[in-house]
Amino acid sequence: MTKICTSDRLSSNRSENSLLNLTKKFLKLLRSSKDKSIDINMAAAHLNVQKRRVYDIINVLEGLGLLGKWSVNCSKWIGGDIDNHIASDSDNKENINSEEEKNISKEERTLDCQIEELNREINILSQSEKNLENAYVTFSDLQSIPSLRNKLIFSIKAPSDTVLEVPKYEKGSYKLNLSAESGNIMVYYVSDEQLN
Template identity: 40%
Template structure:
């Protein structure tokens, strides 16, 4: 059976592009890391287990390393850094602190905007007074 409902090339019914997507592969890769011995994963083994080319593994590791979720330990070995659940309380405190800081800064910005508006009015009034005196 073939899917003929779209103008795209014919694809077998039941095959799904998502099954080979980088997103799904990333989920499987992260699952491998989390279950790896000592939390260190060999990239060659990961490529074999996931049955993909190593360049696909590198696509994933480059992004995860770029956002600080993994780090390279040795050649072809990476370790999960991720977010530690024990630090979630600290994160909540940090978020609350940053929200309070944003509110304080917003109030300060409002006061400064008001001062600027008042000064602009004074300058306009002074300019008009000088024009009227000439």
């Protein structure tokens, strides 16, 4: 089942009624008229918006010198070839890319939700007493790790509030500091030789 957030529906509706999209629709409507003139009331009804939104578009186009007042409720295109101002194929490609971006964003949100759910489940597993009883490695587990062969190996059993510090020293010299406030820290020498 797909969950649709209210904000997703609102943003979709907003983008359809954005000033840019309404202006493109307005210009197409204007282009389809015989004398490139348009009645404001008819445009508002056709675009299914309030008249003030049409006035916003008209005011911008008049300010750019592309539209002129023809009468009280009528405006006429005076900006040359109207097709130069209507969405071209590159604009359509941008819209397609925008759709791809929306799909990618949706997938990212889905993945984020899945990661969050996995992290919650890992926390539940790691806090279970039954799982903690079995949270250990054996000597043979350590010996089976190729990168640990012929290395000096120590095992540490410590409380969860343990702080581990490894200060930098000259090459070949190492020091490890462990501190905890809630219990004892146990350090075991495992081996630096392979099992035969």
